[in-house]
Amino acid sequence: MKIALTAQGPHWDSAMDPRFGRTPYILIYDEDTDELTAIDNRAVDNEAHGAGPLTARKLLDAAPQVLITGNGPGGNAAAVVATAEIAIYVGAGNMTAKEAYAAYKDGKLEKM
Amino acid sequence: MKIAIASGKGGTGKTTVAVNLASYLAETRPVVLVDLDVEEPNSGLFLGAEATDGRDTFKMIPAWESTTCSHCGQCQEVCNFHAIIALPDQVMIFPELCHSCYACSELCPTSSLPMQPVKMGRMSWLSAGNLSFVESRLDIGQEQAVPLIKQTLAFVDERHAAVPIRIYDCPPGTSCPVIEATREADFVVLVTEPTPFGLNDLKLAVETMRHLDKKFGVVVNRQGLGDDRVEAYCAAEGIPLLARIPNDRRIAESYARGQRIYEHFPVVRRQLAAIMDAIKEAAS
Numbered sequence A: 001m002k003i004a005l006t007a008q009g010p011h012w013d014s015a016m017d018p019r020f021g022r023t024p025y026i027l028i029y030d031e032d033t034d035e036l037t038a039i040d041n042r043a044v045d046n047e048a049h050g051a052g053p054l055t056a057r058k059l060l061d062a063a064p065q066v067l068i069t070g071n072g073p074g075g076n077a078a079a080v081v082a083t084a085e086i087a088i089y090v091g092a093g094n095m096t097a098k099e100a101y102a103a104y105k106d107g108k109l110e111k112m
Numbered sequence B: 001m002k003i004a005i006a007s008g009k010g011g012t013g014k015t016t017v018a019v020n021l022a023s024y025l026a027e028t029r030p031v032v033l034v035d036l037d038v039e040e041p042n043s044g045l046f047l048g049a050e051a052t053d054g055r056d057t058f059k060m061i062p063a064w065e066s067t068t069c070s071h072c073g074q075c076q077e078v079c080n081f082h083a084i085i086a087l088p089d090q091v092m093i094f095p096e097l098c099h100s101c102y103a104c105s106e107l108c109p110t111s112s113l114p115m116q117p118v119k120m121g122r123m124s125w126l127s128a129g130n131l132s133f134v135e136s137r138l139d140i141g142q143e144q145a146v147p148l149i150k151q152t153l154a155f156v157d158e159r160h161a162a163v164p165i166r167i168y169d170c171p172p173g174t175s176c177p178v179i180e181a182t183r184e185a186d187f188v189v190l191v192t193e194p195t196p197f198g199l200n201d202l203k204l205a206v207e208t209m210r211h212l213d214k215k216f217g218v219v220v221n222r223q224g225l226g227d228d229r230v231e232a233y234c235a236a237e238g239i240p241l242l243a244r245i246p247n248d249r250r251i252a253e254s255y256a257r258g259q260r261i262y263e264h265f266p267v268v269r270r271q272l273a274a275i276m277d278a279i280k281e282a283a284s
């Protein structure tokens, strides 16, 4: 399975970003190969509007099965994410990426 | 001359100042009052007049034709506003992000994005003697204040080209709608209350106006309600304090009844005169 996480940095120890649309990085963890890759999303900072759909589009390109984030995508971003079958887990806004993944594995995160 | 009446937040008495200033000026010359607070226009309410003439306003948005689309993804690439997203099997359009630039529509190789009018609100107007009034109201659920404000200003420029004074009652806050509403203004009047919250929002509004390189001044409404930190701030920043409208229950009541307060309170009339004198001096 491929797991996506919204994070403030590109590493496992990076803090999660509770926001979806304006997250600086999307981490993609491939459970089969045990590989962690980071999608740089910092460019959305320059966008006054439309960050949500843009980030959602990047997420869809990575084609994960699971998204772990803080507040969950809203509005336009939610509409784009909903076109793909991605299970969304929220409430990981105050953890590191590593902790968030562990919490997901332990069934401690709420499914949207 | 175009005078925009704005404030860092709602409920400071911005509309009171706009309505009274416009009516006061109309005693001696033609004036047009334009309510650009399109999410909650209420100048008309306090003007005691209901605009009866009007027309619907529209915005052009691409509509996606699924049958002809070749899913090439070019529309997403060309849109500077991320208002259109090409997914593998569908194209999604976000009307509130769309700036009606036609780029996607013109570029689409299969002509699958014809532009179509979408109603966004309604503009209404009336004229009574020297005073003309124009207001625009966004439809419920519509979020695009900016294009409606643009259209309203263009309408006023055309219909009231000869009117020497235009008063714009702007949306509250410091975001895109206010920037659009004050864009053409020769002078911006920032209305605030002498409270810590008032001061905080005033500072944000001042920053915005400085950024836009606008001439502006401050009117303190409900003077006596709080402290004098707003005045101290203006003095320290070199911002002209145009007028102070006293915190007086009778003034508030008079206004709530839809009366023009300067007609009943000479102190307000003097303050309005002071505002105009200060603006004329600053704008000349």
Ligand code: SF4
Pocket: B064, B068, B069, B070, B071, B072, B073, B074, B075, B076, B086, B091, B107, B108, B109, B110, B111, B112, B113
């Ligand atoms: S540009 Fe036209 S054909 Fe290409 S994806 Fe967009 S709508 Fe479809």
Ligand code: SF4
Pocket: B062, B078, B079, B080, B081, B082, B083, B084, B097, B098, B099, B100, B101, B102, B103, B104, B105
């Ligand atoms: S008309 Fe312009 S702003 Fe609107 S979706 Fe097309 S390219 Fe984007």
